[in-house]
Amino acid sequence: MTSPLTLGTAGHIDHGKTALVHALTGTDTDRLPQEQTRGISIELGYASLELPSGRRLSVIDVPGHERFVRTMVAGATGIDLYLMTIASDDGVMLQTREHAAVLRALGVDTGVVAVTKADLADPSRAIAEAGEVHPGAEVVAVSARTGFGLESLCAALDRAAARVSGRADAPGPARLHIDRAFTIRGAGTVVTGTLWSGRLAAGDRVERLPSGVRARVRAVQVHDQPVELAVAGQRVAVNLTGVAVSEVARGDVLVTPDSELAPTYLIDAQLEFEGGEPEHGQRVQVHHGTRESAARLTWLGGSFWQVRLERPLIALAGDRVVIRQIAPPDTLGGGTVLDAHPRKHGPSRELLVRLERLARDEPADEVVPEPPVPCDDVPASPEPLTARQRALEQQLRDAGLEPPPDAELDPDDLAALRAAGRAIRVSRTLHYHPDALREARNRVIATAERSGGAITLSQLRDELGTSRKFAQALLEHFDSERLTIRREDVHVLRRNQG
Ligand SMILES: Nc1nc2c(ncn2[C@@H]2O[C@H](COP(=O)(O)OP(=O)(O)O)[C@@H](O)[C@H]2O)c(=O)[nH]1
Ligand SMILES: [Mg+2]
8 A cells, every 4th residue: 555645735825726636536625514414524625635546635725824834834744745736927925935935844844836717827937946855856737727738747656655654664652633623423532743753543442642641433434434544644534432522622632542642831952043053042932733833933953952941842853843033923943852751951061962963863861960859858760751740840840830730731740750759748738849849948048038037928918929828838848848937928938947
């Protein structure tokens, strides 16, 4: 079996993407029903294209609205080759260039350029410009209206498809980045997406990330047809049992349970930028799979950056990310994840050596030493942490002095972190990362010393710039730790401290 491939359209709005897909496949992707009740056959913007060789491609037609690029990134993450359209009468436009940049960032380097609307204007100028945006791609003049050039286009697509390997053999856990979730009467919850790796079959148990909640696969469809087994690279609809539609959304990821996939707030990546490097610490938008998050970029040396995310992504080393400017929105570049669960760090020589090895796909043993365990009373880690636990640790570390309530966290992971000394119970409902707690402790001592050896709740609240809730939890914790002792409304520093 040849590997199933997905073709994604790209190109400036009104440059004839949808008309071309319609002419090639007979499917009008602008008119696909949003909801259907007769099966789990909802494929928004998807069509099936049979090439002269007999090979079939899944076609994703990117919709033409203002969320264009975002949608494109989400769809294009799972695409194997592109069909770029450039209108004969317009030539290369802004979005032509941006989409080309997104494709490069995603590593989608094989495709064909269709110079469209050849019935309207002489295509020669657009053909010349196409070569400049996509050097190396075949360029074919076509008209969706008259049918001119469509045969040549299909032949060119066949040649391009023959050059890509696809994902059918992509090993690893089943991984599906969900782009839609809906209900079908009688069937229940259905999610759709492109299977990035692994396989999915009826009866499989799956885990939904980031929540980690389990479900079971009742049925799988590929292109409206029920199948026993979906393989990587295929566009699939999955009917799930044990999960309400309100519990899953676009951006969630379905994975084989207990895989190494876990939410992460930090990524070390090798990035390339189209128009100059961003500033160290610049806030950008990061796209991965069907998720996105704002993030700060910390330069680590060379082309290596630490991406510090505000919302978790569910990524693995080797995945692609696209980096966009937040305002005005524009694609800056993108690249490859090298470490999906690094520590928070800045540049260092050891780190650079390690990242260079990872970028060359060489084994990179941990050469960065563990930071010292910050509190003396913390026991050594009894068990290595799972990826999910490390993500939780990162979440706590990033939350600093205002950690999320325990109720929002997985109790087992939290217990494991506590056992490893990477989370410290501060009140009945709060755990702090040891780094954050050490920081709070130092500031309690410093503030108390400035004001005669004692500190009040409101003083600490102001000092930490946090709410009463957190200040109170911390002070009670330090009382119980015998750092301070409570006398009426003040907490007095014990003598032997500081
Ligand atoms: N004359 C002519 N018009 C076209 C052709 N292809 C598309 N159009 C028209 O151009 C407009 C935009 O096309 P559409 O496919 O929706 O563009 P998209 O935004 O890139 O999907 C529509 O009015 C189409 O009818 C073509 O080959 N010839
Ligand atoms: Mg369109």
